[in-house]
Amino acid sequence: MGKAKKIKVSKNSSETDTYSSLTEQILEDKTVRAPGRTKTRKRNEEDDEYVDEKLSRKILEQARKQQEDLEDEHGLQRSKKPGKKKAVSLGVAGPSRVTEDKSDSEEDEMSEEDDHHYETVEVDEDDEKALQMFMSKEAPVKRTLADIIMEKITEKQTEIHSQMSDNASVQLQQLDDRVVNMYKSISHILQKYRSGKLPKAFKVIPNLRNWEQILYITEPDFWSAAAVYQATRIFASNLNAKMAQRFFNLILLPRIRDDITEYKRLNFHLYMAIRKALFKPAAFFKGVLLPLCEAGNCTLREAIIMSSILSKNSIPMLHSAAAILKIAEMDYNGANSIFLKTLLDKKYALPYRVVDAVVFHFLKFTTDKRELPVLWHQSLLTFIQRYKEDISSEQKEALMELLRAHSHEQITPEVRRELMNSKCRDVETLEAEMAASGSGSIEMT
Incomplete structure (x- = not known):
């Protein structure tokens, strides 16, 4: 039996031919071999997202030349001097770009609907003089934030001196110089904000x-x-x-x-x-x-x-009711009538306590000999129009007596008409009780 010849196998076209045994050939058939060549694909420049800087400059120069040629051809006058070129930047935000404030929709609030608030309020000189008669001559001392801070520092110093004998550890709250300097720099920002x-x-x-x-x-x-x-x-x-x-x-x-x-x-x-x-x-x-x-x-x-x-x-109604009660109980001045009229005109369902306080506020002027301003009569008319059904019969009679003491030729007749054509709250309560008792007697029969 002759000698077996080795089989010639080519692994790769680029490599030289070699000989391998039968065992190697079987093992190579059962395994995956990597391909002999790799494919490379060239990418086009069209896939780039951005244009090169040099190429974009050339494009802009060509576009500018074409525009100038068209203007020269049609005889149009150029809007800019030929010696100057306009700088164009692509996709680059300059340092003057405005940052958006995402904390609140502030632009929505400052809409054109509120432009009329810039109008100057016209004030009648006669009305202003009438209100000055009711202004307080001794206004309370105006306190500022600096006054309150100084009072606190003085109190703390007094507390320290009183406890020095006991070696107390209480000290004034000293601020770091860096903190003070930081907030002083913030104050300069807020002045120009x-x-x-x-x-x-x-x-x-x-x-x-x-x-x-x-x-x-x-x-x-x-x-x-x-x-x-x-x-x-x-x-x-x-x-x-x-x-x-x-x-x-x-x-x-x-x-x-x-x-x-x-x-x-x-x-x-x-x-x-x-x-x-x-x-x-x-x-x-x-x-x-x-x-x-x-x-x-x-x-x-x-x-x-x-x-x-x-x-x-x-x-909210409760806050407005408390404010009306406080204003009605304090000493009168012209501004009180304006605020009372505004709050009463909101048509709240006020408690009887607040209504009684407003009635007593107006009844205080029964014995007042001064000439009351028009704003006082207007606030009285607003109160009667809104809450004439919530006053008692005794308060109604007292208000009629008030109208005889202080009257206005145009407003007082309207107030009197509203009072005469209204039902008091105690009368309505009595009618409701009588109706309830009448229905109960019918059921018993």
Whole structure:
């Protein structure tokens, strides 16, 4: 038997022929072999998302030349000088790009519907003189945030001196110089602020225990009107009612009064700040409206602007009822009539206690010999029109006596007609009881 010949097998076309045994051939048939050649695919430049810078510059130059040729051909005058070229940037945002503020839909609130709030309020000189007769001559002393901070420092110093003998560890809360310098730099930002995002260090002030002390460093008296609006948004959202009341009373109210006194109208940003303050109605009434009435020197212009804001915004009934009760019980001045008329005109279902307080408020003027302003008669007419069914028969007779003491040629006849054609609450209650007793006797028979 002759010798077996080795089989010649070619593994790859690029390699030289080699010989392999039968065992190797069997094993190679059972395994997967990699292909001998690899396919490479060339990608076209069309798949690129962006055009090369050099190519885009050439395209723009060619387009500019074609435009110039067309203008020369048709005899058109070029809008720019031939010596200057306009720089074009593709997809690159410059440093002046405006950043969007995603905290609130502020642009929706500052719509064109509120443009009429910029109009100057026309005030009659005769009405203003009539209201000045009822203004308080001794207005309470105006307290600022600086006064309150100094009082706290004085109290803390007194406490320290009283405990020095006991080696107490109580100390004034000293602020780090870096913190003071940071908030002083923020004060410069707030003085020139117009729009955009505020520093994050300012947004965390409501969460601090000594927020009044930190706020005093930022010098709120020199804030811009837009900064006051943004600060009101932040503090009204993050403070409770008691703390928000202090912010409204110490920062917002003095700024509003100063702006109206100086410019004879209210800045739009301050107007929006008052609207934001109404989201905390208890803090607004205790920090803005009631102190304004208690001051006794609220002008007619200030009262008209504030009442217009109250009339155009929704306020819960309980808060408005408490405000009406407080205004009716305090000493009278001309602004009280404007605020009472505005709140009564909202047509709340007021409790009888509030209605009785308003009746007694008007009955106090029965023996007053002064000539009452027209606003007083208008507020009385509004009260009678809205709540004539909620007064008692005794109060109705007392109001008729009041009309004989103080009358207006146009308003008093209308008030008297409303009273004569109304049913008192005790009469309605008596009729309801009689109807109920009558139906009960019929059932018994």
